[in-house]
Amino acid sequence: MGYTLNFSAVWRSFDRLLAGLGLSLMLAVVAILIGCAIGLFVAFALRSRSSWLRSPAALYVTVIRNTPILVLVLFTYFALPQLGVRLGKIESFVATLAAYSGAYLAEVFRAGLISVPPGLREAGLAIGLTEMQIRTSITLPVMLRNVLPALSSTFISLFKDTSLAAAIAVPELTFEARKINVETFRVVETWIVASCLYVATCTVLAVLMREVERRLRIPR
């Protein structure tokens, strides 16, 4: 039984795929913004001297990193309602992805904070800055430039992870591709196009991130 490639069926539904891609991107962007806030807070908590902050933070990071993200997605959407927390599909997925990325970003930011030479804090203290002033004017700006590469690769990873929203029927790219596959039976073409869309987007994102890094780089 031969299989002749015929992309026309897929092209007809290309707009649906693009809409799905748009939703995937939006999910990733919102999740990483929330995730950054969480990650920053957790990173500071991990470096805190008080174990009241450090232990829960470490627990959070370990649990998230060692649990499959699909389990987290399903748990948030199906199990949390039994605790009274009932979220819509998209909210639930974004919340899960944000919590997921927060744990990974916490490690990124923690490493970033360590990479800031301690002498800079001392120099800030020596001219009379308070710890909070040092954190905002010196530590964070220096750290941000150091973590930019790790941050962009985390974002690209997160974008790929949005495909899991398909498991709870969120109409992002993978879900749309699967629907088209089932409707048209054009198995090879659908998935080639879907993969290419993901790969192309990842490449564009990588180029964009490199440009941002270049712009923010401190001249040497």
Added chain:
Amino acid sequence: MSAVEPLSFLDHLWLARMPLLRGLGFTVTISFLAIVAGSLLGIVVGLALTYGAWPLRWLARLYTDFIRGTPVLVLVLASFYVLSTVGLQLSPFQAGVFALAVFCSSHVGEILRGALQSIPVSQTEAAKAIGLTFPQTFAYVLVPQAIRQILPTWVNTAAEMVKASTLLSVIGVGELLLSTQEIISRTFMSLPFYFLAGALYFAINFGIERFGKYIEHRTTISA
């Protein structure tokens, strides 16, 4: 006549112990096969990326970049629909393991390339200077150094494969997550059973992480 008491979580857990254990077995099998096949393939890819002639290297690069730019779920679904429903008539299990192995190979290939290329050229020069052939240099000088670098990252990839095995539930393979979902659909006890599944996966991955740290500790050359 007294009303029938609803069964507790532990009762259901006991009743469901066989399906859950079967699911766990599937998870372990899937992960193991994917890691082994993926690593072997990954070694080939890695060698091609590092030492291959220009066309081979380019092909390996294309392969790696394409696979790594695609979400694992898409790889699993694509493999399922293309290989299972149309092409080679593979079972969902086979299609799923194939997809995971391919995913694993792209990571292992990159790790290997990175490790081999990070060994300073001076090492190869020193080996040449004492008359070693390339295969000997590779075996006695490059591989031992590369392995030490690869091990922690490879263990990390293995943990990723265990987590990725959950994706096979989407194509109907009866691993732990799907078994859990089936039990939930009968008992409606989503909270405790999802929690249990999460805890089991956590335990497996945490164990792998600890094992990795142990290996790393044992193989680090003390400075």
Added chain:
Amino acid sequence: MTKLLEIRGLCKRYGATEVLKGVDCDMDKGDVVCVIGSSGSGKTTMLRCINMLEDFQDGTIRIDGKEIGYEAAGGVRRRKREREIARQRMLTGMVFQQFNLFPHMTALDNVTLGLIKVKKMPRDEALAIAERWLERVGVLERKGHYPGQLSGGQQQRVAIARAIAMNPRLMLFDEVTSALDPELVNEVLQVIKDLASDGMTMLIVTHEMRFAYEVSTRVIFMNQGRIGEEGDPREMFVTPRTERLAEFLKSSTFA
């Protein structure tokens, strides 16, 4: 007349190790005091206690009569509030061995940061002061450059400007030439000499013996957490009274 700096019985421990074992030190306005000694003698630690980068367990430090870092509250010795310690740090300026310039800011911004954020000066006033000091240390033409674009000597001179622009009562120098390439050491030492001749009060930890001999009004030799010997460099270096100082001078290259 109140002394500018008065240290009495300064003691500091790191865990079980005693680093400072009761140090006394007085400085008047205009004094240039060099502190010498082998590593581990406690000289850097003493400096860092003065601006509370290190805490200390016993003793008092007073600048212009104000007690630094700790206060007696109802008979109990207690660390002052962080806000007050930050304010007290304005009494001193510190220059570090590793420069510690803020890498994401230009030389000019490095100097104005403290003026704007701590002294709450308006921007143009801060710029004027910053530029004056950058010119004084000889790096004004590089004011728009980032630390990564400057040589070690230029960076250290910017660091000096940053510290001195805050108008401190006392300047603290912590081995500021030890991390510099030999050719760059002199430009920094020259700046310090100029500031000394302008009447700046300075406490300088250094290995540069000739520099100490030339610039200081007084030299302190520290040995194992205590002051071993103290006095006029012209006397001390030529006729050391203690054996330890004699050994130390022999082992350091001093013509």
